Amino acid sequence: MPKNILIFADGTGQAGGVRPDQQLSNIYKLYRATRVGPDSPIDPREQVAFYDPGLGTAVAGGQVRLSLWQRLKSVSGLAVGLGFSGNVIDCYEAVLKRYEPGDRIFLFGFSRGGYTVRALANVLNLCGVPTQDGQGGPLPRTGRRLRAIAREAVVRVYEHGAGRDRKKYETQREALAHRFRLKYGAGEHPARGDVFPEFVGVFDAVAALGLPWPARIGLASLGVLMLAAASGALAWLTTTWLHWDGAVTFWALIALGIVAVGLAYLSTTLRWAPKGVKSDAPPVHLALWNSENYDRLLDPRIPQVRHALAIDETRVQFGRVTWGGSANQAQVDEFRFRQRWFAGNHSDIGGSYAEEESRLSDISLKWMVEQALALPHPILVDWTKLHLYPDATGAQHCEVFAQQQGPWWARLVPWPSAPRQIKEGAELDPTVLERFEAACVLACDQKAAYRPEALRHHNAVKHYYPPR
Numbered sequence: 001m002p003k004n005i006l007i008f009a010d011g012t013g014q015a016g017g018v019r020p021d022q023q024l025s026n027i028y029k030l031y032r033a034t035r036v037g038p039d040s041p042i043d044p045r046e047q048v049a050f051y052d053p054g055l056g057t058a059v060a061g062g063q064v065r066l067s068l069w070q071r072l073k074s075v076s077g078l079a080v081g082l083g084f085s086g087n088v089i090d091c092y093e094a095v096l097k098r099y100e101p102g103d104r105i106f107l108f109g110f111s112r113g114g115y116t117v118r119a120l121a122n123v124l125n126l127c128g129v130p131t132q133d134g135q136g137g138p139l140p141r142t143g144r145r146l147r148a149i150a151r152e153a154v155v156r157v158y159e160h161g162a163g164r165d166r167k168k169y170e171t172q173r174e175a176l177a178h179r180f181r182l183k184y185g186a187g188e189h190p191a192r193g194d195v196f197p198e199f200v201g202v203f204d205a206v207a208a209l210g211l212p213w214p215a216r217i218g219l220a221s222l223g224v225l226m227l228a229a230a231s232g233a234l235a236w237l238t239t240t241w242l243h244w245d246g247a248v249t250f251w252a253l254i255a256l257g258i259v260a261v262g263l264a265y266l267s268t269t270l271r272w273a274p275k276g277v278k279s280d281a282p283p284v285h286l287a288l289w290n291s292e293n294y295d296r297l298l299d300p301r302i303p304q305v306r307h308a309l310a311i312d313e314t315r316v317q318f319g320r321v322t323w324g325g326s327a328n329q330a331q332v333d334e335f336r337f338r339q340r341w342f343a344g345n346h347s348d349i350g351g352s353y354a355e356e357e358s359r360l361s362d363i364s365l366k367w368m369v370e371q372a373l374a375l376p377h378p379i380l381v382d383w384t385k386l387h388l389y390p391d392a393t394g395a396q397h398c399e400v401f402a403q404q405q406g407p408w409w410a411r412l413v414p415w416p417s418a419p420r421q422i423k424e425g426a427e428l429d430p431t432v433l434e435r436f437e438a439a440c441v442l443a444c445d446q447k448a449a450y451r452p453e454a455l456r457h458h459n460a461v462k463h464y465y466p467p468r
Contacts, residue, residue: 002102004047011111026351033386050094093150110350114205126177128193130184162287203350308364314417359394392434398444419454
């Protein structure tokens with residue numbers, strides 16, 4: 001009997017379930033209500049779920065705390081766009097572990113996790129679901145070999161040409177994908193994978209896949225200082241105990257460290273053109289996600305895609321990423337692809353604030369659940385685990401304001417901010433109009449009428465604004 005496979009990818013810094021009482025994102029709330037378990041009525045023969053926590057450090061509000069090494073690894077990975085790959089590999093591996101022919105795949109994500117599941121959908125488009133191990137045997141359902149296959153699909157196929165003009169590397173990427181499908185028995189279609197999601201639902205997806213170059217240079221400088229400090233300490237030890245020349249040892253360690261980091265970096269990002277493939281792209285390149293060339297492809301086979309967007313998010317680095325391009329925009333119809341705007345900032349849409357302050361995020365979660373339940377083969381929900389209290393007049397948060405209230409060192413690098421660009425006829429949730437009608441609502445630290453600058457020219461609400 002075919003089953004539902006639900007994949008949940010959370011936002012940066014989010015790791016639900018670590019503590020019994022913590023601030024939860026909408027992703028974890030929905031995962032908790034759809035997973036199987038001894039306290040769940042959901043039959044694992046009908047539905048299974050996988051949750052992938054987001055990267056990043058946590059704060060006292062309840063997210064997971066990482067060790068110093070994990071924090072450094074996370075920040076450095078985010079800086080150059082490498083940490084993203086691991087999340088996509090995790091989710092793709094979860095699909096390979098659970099998938100049987102006929103199963104239905106549902107993808108849900110928030111923030112960076114929203115972009116993760118978008119990428120996962122495109123990995124499936126390129127590579128499908130393997131049935132063989134590449135050596136004549138069946139696909140392993142767990143272990144290192146399965147992980148290696150998942151990694152090959154994501155890193156060597158999907159990320160070929162990452163951070164560069166997609167069209168320029170399309171021929172090479174398609175050739176690699178075709179060879180992967182043949183090698184691992186992933187369907188007979190000559191141009192694409194054999195499996196695609198039934199539903200993709202994301203909350204305010206952003207593609208924070210790499211810091212701006214000034215920040216990268218600053219982080220690299222910090223890394224050099226740390227390397228110098230470690231080398232100095234080792235040089236002192238070797239001089240004291242082994243009587244080596246301190247200066248020679250110091251610079252030798254610096255050189256070895258730089259070479260080691262450089263080799264590790266190249267092994268992760270260096271890509272060669274596949275043999276026998278004619279292409280205008282260079283024969284070698286560095287595949288590195290950046291802040292310009294994101295993957296915007298939307299597989300036309302996906303029956304339904306839903307995106308909940310934040311009207312009041314102003315942080316420039318949390319800008320939304322559009323779907324598709326001019327070439328396939330005409331194929332996107334309103335029923336299959338819907339983007340709806342909701343009142344609130346980034347986490348007012350995706351959740352993760354204190355529960356008594358989560359009425360706005362309940363609105364977007366309610367809408368997303370309704371969309372997934374309206375499918376011909378809907379998801380299964382344990383309603384004893386999901387109680388929602390949506391309120392159009394709920395508290396609205398502001399991370400820019402919150403940063404200004406933090407310690408002095410947190411205010412040294414302020415968030416660049418600007419209103420989001422929202423089309424005049426974009427779809428607004430009905431609760432947005434209710435919020436406009438309210439005399440006043442709580443936004444950040446004060447109550448006032450709801451008049452976001454981002455909607456000043458929207459056809460449905462522009463009459464609420466006084467003339468300038």
